[in-house]
Amino acid sequence: MPKNSKVTQREHSSEHVTESVADLLAHEEPVDYKRSVLNVTGETWDKQKDGDEELDAENRPAWNSKLQYILAQIGYSVGLGNVWRFPYLCQKNGGGAYLVPYLVLLIIIGLPLFFLELAVGQRIRRGSIGVWNYICPRLGGIGYASCLVCFFVGLYYNVIIGWSIFYFFKSFQYPLPWSECPIVKNGSVAIVETECERSSATTYFWYRETLDISDSISESGGLNWKMTLCLLVAWSLVGLAMIKGIQSSGKVMYFSSLFPYVVLVCFLVRGLLLRGAVDGIMHMFTPKLDKMLDPQVWREAATQVFFALGLGFGGVIAFSSYNKQDNNCHFDATLVSFINFFTSVLATLVVFAVLGFKANIMNEKCVVENAEKILGYLNTNVLSHDLIPPHVNFSHLTAKDYNEMYRVIMTVKEGHFKELGLDACLLEDELNKSVQGTGLAFIAFTEAMTHFPASPFWSVMFFLMLINLGLGSMIGTMSGITTPIIDTFKVRKEVFTVGSCIFAFVVGLIFVQRSGNYFVTMFDDYSATLPLTVVVILENIAVAWIYGTKKFMQELTEMLGFRPYQFYYYTWKYVSPICMAVLMTASIIQLGVSPPGYSAWIREEAAEKFLFYPTWAMAILISLIILASLPLPLVFILRQFHLVSDGSNALSVTYKKGRMMKDISNLEDNDETRFILSKVPSETPSPMPTHRSYLGPGSNSPMEMSSAPNGRYGSGYLLASTPESEL
Numbered sequence: 077m078p079k080n081s082k083v084t085q086r087e088h089s090s091e092h093v094t095e096s097v098a099d100l101l102a103h104e105e106p107v108d109y110k111r112s113v114l115n116v117t118g119e120t121w122d123k124q125k126d127g128d129e130e131l132d133a134e135n136r137p138a139w140n141s142k143l144q145y146i147l148a149q150i151g152y153s154v155g156l157g158n159v160w161r162f163p164y165l166c167q168k169n170g171g172g173a174y175l176v177p178y179l180v181l182l183i184i185i186g187l188p189l190f191f192l193e194l195a196v197g198q199r200i201r202r203g204s205i206g207v208w209n210y211i212c213p214r215l216g217g218i219g220y221a222s223c224l225v226c227f228f229v230g231l232y233y234n235v236i237i238g239w240s241i242f243y244f245f246k247s248f249q250y251p252l253p254w255s256e257c258p259i260v261k262n263g264s265v266a267i268v269e270t271e272c273e274r275s276s277a278t279t280y281f282w283y284r285e286t287l288d289i290s291d292s293i294s295e296s297g298g299l300n301w302k303m304t305l306c307l308l309v310a311w312s313l314v315g316l317a318m319i320k321g322i323q324s325s326g327k328v329m330y331f332s333s334l335f336p337y338v339v340l341v342c343f344l345v346r347g348l349l350l351r352g353a354v355d356g357i358m359h360m361f362t363p364k365l366d367k368m369l370d371p372q373v374w375r376e377a378a379t380q381v382f383f384a385l386g387l388g389f390g391g392v393i394a395f396s397s398y399n400k401q402d403n404n405c406h407f408d409a410t411l412v413s414f415i416n417f418f419t420s421v422l423a424t425l426v427v428f429a430v431l432g433f434k435a436n437i438m439n440e441k442c443v444v445e446n447a448e449k450i451l452g453y454l455n456t457n458v459l460s461h462d463l464i465p466p467h468v469n470f471s472h473l474t475a476k477d478y479n480e481m482y483r484v485i486m487t488v489k490e491g492h493f494k495e496l497g498l499d500a501c502l503l504e505d506e507l508n509k510s511v512q513g514t515g516l517a518f519i520a521f522t523e524a525m526t527h528f529p530a531s532p533f534w535s536v537m538f539f540l541m542l543i544n545l546g547l548g549s550m551i552g553t554m555s556g557i558t559t560p561i562i563d564t565f566k567v568r569k570e571v572f573t574v575g576s577c578i579f580a581f582v583v584g585l586i587f588v589q590r591s592g593n594y595f596v597t598m599f600d601d602y603s604a605t606l607p608l609t610v611v612v613i614l615e616n617i618a619v620a621w622i623y624g625t626k627k628f629m630q631e632l633t634e635m636l637g638f639r640p641y642q643f644y645y646y647t648w649k650y651v652s653p654i655c656m657a658v659l660m661t662a663s664i665i666q667l668g669v670s671p672p673g674y675s676a677w678i679r680e681e682a683a684e685k686f687l688f689y690p691t692w693a694m695a696i697l698i699s700l701i702i703l704a705s706l707p708l709p710l711v712f713i714l715r716q717f718h719l720v721s722d723g724s725n726a727l728s729v730t731y732k733k734g735r736m737m738k739d740i741s742n743l744e745d746n747d748e749t750r751f752i753l754s755k756v757p758s759e760t761p762s763p764m765p766t767h768r769s770y771l772g773p774g775s776n777s778p779m780e781m782s783s784a785p786n787g788r789y790g791s792g793y794l795l796a797s798t799p800e801s802e803l
Contacts, residue, residue, distance in 0.1 A: 136201055136397075136398065137321055137322050137323065137398055138322075138398050138399070138400065139322060139326060139398055139399065140326060142403075144326045144327075144329060144330070145326075145395065145398070145399060145408075146408065146411065146412065147329045147330060147333040147334065148322070148325070148326060148329045148333070148395050148548075148551075148552070149392070149395055149396075149408065149412045149552075150333050150412055150415055150416070150548075151329045151332050151333035151547075151548025151549070151551065151552070152386055152391050152392070152395065152548060152549055152551065152552025152553075152555075153384060153385050153386050153392075153412055153416045153552075154333075154336070154415070154416055154419045154545065154548070154549075155545050155546065155548065155549035156236060156517075156542065156545050156546055156549070157380070157383060157384060158384065158416070158419050158420045158423050158545075159423045159427070159516075159517070159542070159545065160427075160514075160516040160517050161380065162380060162384070162420040162423065162424060163360075163423060163424040163427040163428065163516070164516065165376055165377070165380055166360060166424050167359075167360065167428075167508075168376075169367050169370075169372075169373040169376060169377070170363060170364040170365070170366075170367030170368060170373065171359070171360055171361055171362050171363050171364055172360070172361040172362065172363040173363035173364050173365050173367050173368050174367065174373065174377065175421070176368060177368060177373055177374050177377040178377045178380065178381065178417075179417065181374070181377050181378050181381045181655070182381050182413060182417060184647055184651050184652070184655065185378060185381055185382070185647075185651075185652055185655050185656070186381040186382070186384070186385050186387070186413055187409060187410065187413045188643075188644055188647040188648055188651075188652055189385075189387050189612060189615075189616065189652055190385045190387060190392065190409045190412070190413055191405065191406060191409035191410075191640075191644065192615070192616070192619055192648060193387065193392040193393050193396070193615070194392060194393075194396040194405040194408055194409050195396075195405050195406075195628075195632055195635075196211065196393065196619065197392065197393035197394065197395070197396035197397040197399075198396045198397065198399045198401065198403060198405050198635070199401070199631065199635060200397070201397045201398075201401075202397055202560070202563050203219070203390065203393060203394050203397060203556075203559035203560025203561070203562070203563045203564070204218065204219035204222045204223065204390035204393045204394065204556065204559075204560045205219030205220060205223070205560035205561070205563065205564045206219070206560060206563045206564055207219065207393055207397075208615070208618065209564075211618050211619065211622070211623050212618045212622050212623065213715050214711070214712050214715045214716055215614055215617075215618050215622070215708075215711075215712065216711045216715065217707035217708040217709070217710060217711030217712060218611055218614050218615060218618070218707075218708065219390065219560055220707035220711065221607060221610075221611050221704060221705060221706075221707045221708050222388060222389055222390035222556060222560075222611055223390065223556065223557050223560060223561065224607075224703065224704045224707065225388070225389060225603070225604050225607050225608055225611070225704050226389050226390060226391070226553045226554070226556040226557045227557060227580070228599055228603040228604060228700060228704060229389070229553055229599075229603065229604050230550060230553045230554060230557070230580060231580055231583060231584050231587065231599065232584075232587055232595070232596045232599040232600060232603075233546065233549065233550060233553065234307065234310045234311060234314060234546075234550055234580070234584065235303075235307060235310075235584060235587040235588065235592070235596055236514075236542075236546055236596070237310040237313075237542075237543055237546040237547065237550065238303060238306035238307040238309070238310040238588070239286065239303070239306070239514070239518065240517075240539045240542040240543045240546060241306045241309055241310060241539075241543060242286060242302060242303065242306045243286070243518065243522070243535070243539045244536065244539040244540055244543060247532050247535035247536045247539060248532065248536065249532065250531070250532050251526070251531070252522075252525070252526055252531055252532060252535055253281060253285070254277055254278045254280075254281035254282075254285075254522055254523075254526065255277060255526040255531070256277050257269055257272035257273055257277045257280060258272060258280075270682070271284060271679060271682045272284075272682075274681075274682035274683075275682045275683070276519075276523065277523075277526075278518075278519050278520075278522045278523040278526070279519055281522075282514070282518045282519050282522075283677045284679075286302075286303070286518070287300065287303070287590070287592070287593050288300050288590050289590055289591070289593055289677050290590040290591045291676060291677070291678055291679060292591070292594070292676050292687060293591050293594040293595070293598075293674065293676070293687075293689065293690070293693055294591075294690055294693075295590070295591055296589050296590065296591050297589060297590025297591055298589060298590060299585065299588060299589050300588050300589065300590055300592070303588040303592070304585065304588045306588075307581065307584055307585075307587070307588050308581060311577045311578075311580060311581040311584075312577075313547060314547070314550050314551070314554060314577060315573060315574055315577035317547065317551055318551060318554050318555070318558065318573045318577075319569075319570055319573050319574065320569070320570070321558075321569055322395075322398055325551045325555070328547070328551065329548065329551070331544065332544040332545075332547045332548045332551075333544075333548055335540070335541065335544045336541045336544050336545050337419075337422075339537050339538065339540070339541035340419075340422050340423060340426055340541070341422075342537065343426045343429075343430070343534070343537075343538070344422065344425055344426045344429065346528070346534070347425075347426055347429030347430050347433065348429055350429065350430070350432075350433035350528075351433060351436055352432045352433045352434075352435060352436030352437075352503075353429035353430070353432045353433050354432065355432040355435065355436065355503060355507070356428035356429055356430070356431050356432015356433065356435060356507060357425060357428050357429055357432060359428065359432065359504070359507040360424060360425075360428040371662075375659065375662045375663075375666070378655065378659045379605070379659065379663070382608070382609070382612070382659070383604075383608075384416055384420065385412075385413065385416060386549075386552060386553075387608070387612050388608040388609075388611040388612040388615065389552070389553060389556045389608070390555075390556030390557070390559075390560060391552030391553055391555050391556040392552075393556075393559075394552075394555040394556055394558075394559035394560070395552065395555060396408075397559065397563075401635060402635065402636075402637065404636060405636070406632075406636060406640055427516070427521070430521060430524045430525075431507070431520065431521075431524065432507065433524060433527070434506075434520065434523060434524035434527070435503055435506035435507045436503065437524075437527055438506050439475055439501055439502075439503050439506050440475070442499055442501035443473060443474075443475055443478045443501050444473070445499075446478065446482075446498050446499050446501060447470055447473050447478060449496070449497065449498060450464075450481070450485070450498070451470060453496065458496075459485065459489075463481075463484055463485055463488055464481060464484075465477070465480060465481060465484070468480075468481055475501065475503065478501060479500070479501070479502070482498060482500060482501070485498065486498075514593075517542060521538065522535070525538065554573075554576070557576065558572060558573055558576065587599075594674050594676065597674045597675075598674065598689070598693065598696070598697055598700075599700065601672075602667075602672070602697050602700055602701060603700045603701070603704060604704070605663055606660070606663055606664065606667070606701055606705070607701060607704035607705045609656060609659060609660045609663060610660065610705060610708065611708075612656055613653060613656045613657060613660065614708065616648065616652050616653050616656065617653060619648065620648040620649045620652075620653065621649070625645055625648055625649045626645075628648075629644070629645055671688055672688065672689050672694060672697060673686055673687055673688045673689060674686070674687060674689065675687075
């Protein structure tokens with residue numbers, strides 16, 4: 077600090093200091109912004125400590141380019157759900173008509189809340205814990221709840237990557253191992269495996285060869301060593317991608333975000349050349365307009381929007397916190413939201429082009445099998461040859477000819493038709509078979525690929541795409557844990573990343589026992605939906621109602637250089653909270669109405685059977701929901717009643733490009749007044765008028781602290797504000 081400054085002169089004088097910090101700064105001469113610190117702790121200036129603060133504030137890791145950041149957000153938001161959940165919801169909820177509620181809810185819920193998370197992360201430049209501690213300390217539990225949900229989701233999500241790794245390595249052989257049922261020897265007789273014969277080759281390979289699944293969640297069956305090894309590989313990939321933070325994960329994103337689009341386009345081109353692909357696409361996009369009036373359709377569309385963008389997990393905030401202050405996060409939010417939507421539509425086209433091809437194959441198989449039955453009935457005189465239209469040729473029987481013959485037989489033999497055991501073999505019935513999740517990726521899609529020319533190549537491409545989709549989402553999910561923890565507790569990045577991956581692998585062994593798939597279903601259904609909905613509602617309330625929508629809009633104007641549309645004001649303040657509250661209510665009702673259960677694979681029956689969770693599994697299920705939500709009330713109570721410090725009871729003020737920065741230190745409640753305003757507490761001037769304890773990062777208005785006697789700050793004070801924020 078310059079020797080002739082008034083602050084320095086006052087330090088050498090015995091005169092009591094009674095001016096406010098604002099008065100001192102108003103008369104202060106220009107200083108070296110890099111070195112000048114107004115330290116309210118009363119400590120001497122420490123060059124090393126100041127350098128650490130500067131490093132933390134100014135030299136936070138940053139994305140190498142805007143493209144890298146956009147690819148990271150796309151890689152995080154575009155995940156496995158776009159490939160195997162969205163197409164299923166489209167098929168189930170009215171085909172093309174489903175796109176209308178989805179797009180409407182994307183605009184009024186998804187985009188505003190996604191923009192909100194990007195904005196607060198970029199503005200405050202901290203992970204989820206730091207952001208919500210900063211905006212509203214009493215709601216600081218939001219950040220901790222997000223970390224817990226990320227942990228739960230990461231545990232089972234990486235298991236899915238492990239499954240994809242297993243199929244990826246199994247794809248390097250011809251024919252594909254799931255293309256035919258295995259032959260087993262019973263003495264000198266070779267027979268087809270019974271379980272496979274009663275189901276299908278791909279179903280058998282999934283449940284028996286891959287998972288070696290038990291008959292219920294209560295039968296552990298021990299660890300599946302193949303899946304354990306694949307899970308270890310999956311966590312090793314995540315750890316290597318995350319070990320250097322965004323310096324390493326950002327480079328991974330160039331491949332993991334772009335490669336799935338290359339594969340999807342290749343599959344779309346190949347799929348459109350397949351026989352029956354157009355049937356699948358036409359079935360997909362034929363709108364059933366009556367479905368748009370069904371509230372269940374809107375609930376499922378809202379849930380899909382919510383999870384597709386990764387809201388509430390903390391990954392969005394973590395990624396945006398590495399941006400520059402003047403980055404146009406509104407453009408980013410719009411771009412990523414609609415890329416996510418169009419990716420879902422692209423994946424739906426691919427899935428139904430391939431499933432249309434598969435439906436034609438299965439329909440032809442059905443026609444051949446039932447034609448053989450009819451020939452048998454004709455040869456045994458159960459049916460008369462007069463029932464067969466003269467133009468029908470059994471050696472070249474088409475689906476149209478079979479349907480005509482089927483209708484004639486059904487009309488003539490109306491009383492005894494069921495005894496014949498003939499199937500209608502309608503293409504529409506095959507296309508209406510709803511599959512989603514693992515059933516789509518590891519059974520239906522793999523079965524379709526066995527009929528492709530050069531099927532191993534397409535299988536390798538498909539599962540490599542799934543690995544990359546999963547890896548991009550896992551990097552974002554893990555960033556939702558590592559970034560806030562490293563920011564808050566200043567742990568070493570490499571040590572924490574490796575330690576968390578090892579810990580997650582050990583805990584994740586529950587998912588690679590023979591009953592592990594049932595635990596994956598439990599975690600997928602219950603560990604995230606309700607807690608995340610509550611988290612996002614509280615995020616919305618914290619910004620729009622506690623912090624203030626007008627103030628937030630004003631700060632966005634300052635940060636972006638333009639004022640966001642008034643549309644966001646109304647969606648943040650009214651529309652989004654109401655819609656999210658309705659979604660939360662509907663989710664709770666759905667949990668109450670639908671009995672908690674899972675689809676178990678029964679080996680003897682070679683079929684799935686719905687089973688209810690046993691008592692101990694229900695206890696785990698309820699514990700997951702409570703544990704993920706527990707930080708919200710716990711942190712609120714602890715800070716409301718001052719049982720723990722919120723970390724905001726002291727302030728150091730740093731000159732930085734014309735703006736003072738708020739930095740946390742550990743003063744006692746009564747120390748700050750003494751050091752800022754006078755040498756002893758008795759000489760302090762009367763407190764400022766009472767204000768709200770926090771106005772937000774870089775507010776245009778002065779940053780005011782609570783003056784309530786029992787507040788966090790003991791006595792109120794006012795800090796001067798300047799035009800530009802560097803928080």
